[in-house]
Amino acid sequence: MLKVENIYKNYGSVKALRGLSFECQEGEIFGLLGENGAGKTTTFRIIMGLVGANQGTVTLDGMPIDYSKTDQIGFVTEERSLLTKLTVEEQAQFYGALKGMNEQEVDKALTFWLKRFEIEEYRYRKIKELSKGNQQKIQFLCAVMNHPKLLILDEPFTGLDPINVKLLKDAIYDLKKEGCMIIFSSHQMEYIEEFCEKLVILVKGKPILKGSLKEVKQQYGIKRVEVVGDVTSSDFQNIKGVEKVDALQDKFILHITGEEVVPRIFKAIKEKKIRKFEAMEPTLNEIFIEKVGEAK
């Protein structure tokens, strides 16, 4: 289990992290959300031991993370961390050796992953000759070829087309099934929503929302109702708790103050010819925008 406890980190007068705590169990994917400069990269650097925290601890299976543990950690950085003059094989051998793998182990793992990502023909090509998407695949395979216990993914889908996103997603799911702990950061909320059982939202280094995705959504509550049918905007005008109505032909999105408004709406239109009535869960994007706005 990865345990991050009450981490504080200052860069001079800049408070990069203020009391961040979370846990990630084996076979779990944990989401780290935040704007640019919120402290995500600092969190990853502290976990990897690249920088020290001013306060707090980070442990993997109860032990502090040092260079004896880093062979069990895979790290995909936000920007491409590849030596572009090397060939794919040289790059894999290089990062493999840094993970304590021998040449044969790297060779075997590379063959497997190149085949899985359908880029076997690029084995002897220089990194700089590859597309951004293929470079991202190489970076990913370099991070996972040692079957890491902990995998840190900082914006792993950047620059990938939908087909390649699916290839990487499948790989991430397989690693999760193997019991790998995965810390995931992305600006694209749909990926977090799809992957992560638990998450934390950081604003200026401070965790403002934390918990399982279900809990977070429950905390936020239901704020929208979608109605499709033979109704008009005037049918919703006098319902208490309806703040705003967006109409698009026969589809209406009602912005409400809380979950208690839903039965009132249903009662008001139940005699009408309704084809769809849905109390919509908030998207992570909505929660993120609202919470970040509040925190500012």
Added chain:
Amino acid sequence: MSHKFWYLTKMSLFKKIKSKWFLGVNIIFFLAIVILVNMDGIVKFFGGDFENQQTIIILDETKEVANSFTSFLKSNAYTSGENERYEIKITSKEEDEVKKTLEKEDALLIVFQEDASNGFKVKMISQNKINALDYQIFVQAINQVKSNYLLAKMNVDSKFLESLSAPVVIDREVLSDKQDVDEGMETIMSTVFPTIILPFFMLTIFLVQMIGADICEEKSTRSMEVIISNVSAKVHFASKIVAANLFVLIQGGLLLLFVALSFVVRHFFMGGSALSSLADTFGGVLNSLSSTGFLDKIWYFLPLLFLLMVASFILYSLLAGILASVTTNMEDFQHIQAPIMIVSVIGYYLAIMAAMFEGSVFIHILSYVPFLSSLLSPALFVLGEVSLFDMVLSILFTVILIFVFIRYGMRIYKAGILNYSNEKVWTRLFKTVKNKDI
């Protein structure tokens, strides 16, 4: 961790050695050394008047100076390779008759005619203008022959004549405490400069560039984060220093190999034995060293020189690595390495000028300064300007600075390699140095 250290070292070293730059630079070095060593052969290969022997026809109307002139010319005249520069013929024909033959062959006719007041006078006749150097040699020979001719006329015996022309034996004694002062040492500088100072200077430039390029590449591609998450900054830094120093030792070895190969080329290109050419060259150097008494000191000079150079390479590589750690691209490194380059260029020129400013206290003091000492100290030692003790002090100061750099520079390196701020490189460096957290 030691496996990772050696892997990183090997990786850095091979990346450099397998590069096109390394191949290109060494091809250029090889060609340049071959050309320098075989310059005379190359010049001759393309032809010119120097290929032809100058034919000299001597018409001696005095009947007394022809042989003397011939032997003087043969013992002093410049010869190239195995061929003598001058072909000398003594004729008894009439002047006008010989003149006619000059139109056909490009020869020089020298006519010695009796002269009551000056012993003899000379006429030099040729179809074309003759080489200025040859002309000087002829004039010198004629004047010498004339002196001997007139002395002989005065019944001076041959032993006396021999003593007259023999060089003076000078017994040089220096009364100051600097017993190793010797004016002849300056001639050795012509050997020390191309064999020690120039290659050391070039290798220092390579060293600084290699470390800078290597660290900058890893930083600019963001590979540094992945690398440092697997090995400590200390191990990473040490691997760069070891790789760069191994690289300059290999490059230095290659330069020596190129010199040896250029003598082999000389053997095939110009004929004769390559080994004897090599032996002749080294013999010449050893002779000049021996004549100045320097060979007596060489047994401790060479090990000290090696120590000083290795220590200086390590010092230069530490500084270059520390500075490169705060850069984010090659442009940054070009800015930040400028002071290193300026210091080494100053050392280089001071080493060249050391012989011109004999006894300079300023240069003497600078020879203790790390970074400069590796260039200045050997030059001043050869010139007899510094002693064994001074050279040991230079090494000691360099080693002390190495420890200071390791102790404090390591902290800067650790903080610098993960610093990607957008500030100007110098600002970033000073902030990193001042940062109390590092």
